[in-house]
Amino acid sequence: MVLLFHHTWLLTSSSLEMDETSMYLLLEKKGEDCVYTKDGSLDYHNNPANKLKTGRWKACIFIVATASLERLAYFGMSSNLLLYFKLELNQHSATASRNLSNWTGACYIAPLLGAFVADGYIGKFWTIACSSVLYAIGMTLLTASALAPRLFKTDVTEATDSQTVACFTALYLVAMASGGVKACISAYGADQFDDNDKAEKKLKSSFFNWYYQMMNIGSLIAHSLIVWVQDNVGWDWGFGIPTLAMVMGVVSFFSGTWFYRNHKPGGSPLTSLFQVVVASLRKKRINMQTDASLLYEIADANSSTTGSRQLNHTRNLSFFDKAAVETASDREKGSINPWRLCTVTQVEELKAVIRLLPIWFTGIIFSSVRGQVDNLFVLQGSFMDTQIDNSSFIIPPASLGTIGTLSVIFWVPVYDQIIVPLARKLTGHPNGLTQLQRMGIGHSILVFSMLAAGILEVIRLDFVERHNYYDIKPVPISIFWQVPQFFIVGCAEVFTLVGQMEFFYEQVPDSMRSFGSALRLTTIALGSYMSSLLVTIVTEVTTEDGGPGWIPDNLNYGKLQNFFWLLAVLSVLNLGIFVVVAKWHASKRSVEMIM
Structure with a gap:
């Protein structure tokens, strides 16, 4: 599996490798003065990092493989976790949902602690190393808790207290460990490029694109193959394969030790x-x-x-x-x-952090709207025809989310190889678009996804009304009509979320880059909570008169399109706020950049 990620990375970034080879030849011609990095980075032996032997794509292969395998492990474990709580731990639906939400929130808040430790005390390398090992231990414990009933019990219909305790101990061990990995892995990859070298700085922008691409490949495998194994083979294998992936991720990370560039932590x-x-x-x-x-x-x-x-x-x-x-x-x-x-x-440095906060706030709203992909998009799909050509094969509504992942995989090379060169000719900017311009385009694209979802719901409800299908589920309209809205969301992610990764890395103080990554991740957690709050408020307000409201249990009696219109309006308002704060924002500028 590690080889799969390595080969995929090498194929997709072949043009970038050619650029790197050219730069190597140029460095050799310029002589020893240009051989060492100028950003203070060190090699594994704490000597000044040699550009010819460390960093760039040769180091990033191992880092990106680790990140991809971690995403495979995380989503392979979490995608079906609600079902595991209900079927194996015998939890009520509401209890299982609450436990999953609390654990997911912990996974995205933990990076703040991981960033604090990395930036202030032990550095990104040791934070990732220690966290990934702890991650693998936690997943091994989770697999063991799923396997134990088969080994030691004849009646596997009731979960024991020890199984439940072992499961949640493992999950929160993973949550804590994932904080260290999530906070540091993308920043550590970007550290492999010298900010004071114009050629390397240009490559860094491409790194974020390909990094996000490979993460989505890991996520795609998890949402398809691993979920199928859990549903059809068993939870021991369903958790065992992600655990093996995480162990491979640990091996991959340590395999690149001699190629990495490291920065000394400077205290808190x-x-x-x-x-x-x-x-x-x-x-x-x-x-x-x-x-x-x-x-x-x-x-x-x-x-x-x-x-x-x-x-x-x-x-x-x-x-x-x-x-x-x-x-x-x-x-x-x-x-x-x-x-x-x-x-x-x-x-x-303080000003730079303060200037980030308005941009950070708009990211929360973006995440709350984007979160409907895993929520109301799935609910909408559950009331549509999931069969393929009247066959016995049924598409789980949640599986259509892979269209969004495939969209990301499609748009990353299109953006990096087509849009950037064209934009570079028009704007003269080395990256084609500035980070803020890229994020703003993503904000605007997300509006069209909500409009597409709303239009589809209008068409679906019109069909229900004309044929009196109110009590029919599913309505005979193919679920594949949801493909456009998922595809548009994937495009919005490539612009906004990848832009956020680069923006928060670049604009925080150099000594706080793990914190910048962690701060970006909190927008996902807070956006999830905001999304839940928004659904709760809308449900309360629209059912005050005793009616079914916008989002009833039977969507055929509801007005889900109104909620999508609300999200579209919210996205437009958020875009307006983003444009204002983006104009106000002043980028961080180092003395070296000025000189």
């Missing part, structure tokens, strides 16, 4: 941000310097925070500039108190 970057807040509040009454060159900064080009580059001063959020205004009392004891006087770079 959050401490530096709090210092700016405290120092600026202490000096809230002083007059601001009109000349930014008079603000305090260390002399060399490095930041006071290990692992960060020095940043140029920006004029917005100027209140925090007071933290860098030097007063007579700042050096009273001979040394500078960092809680009273901060560097311009520290101030700019």
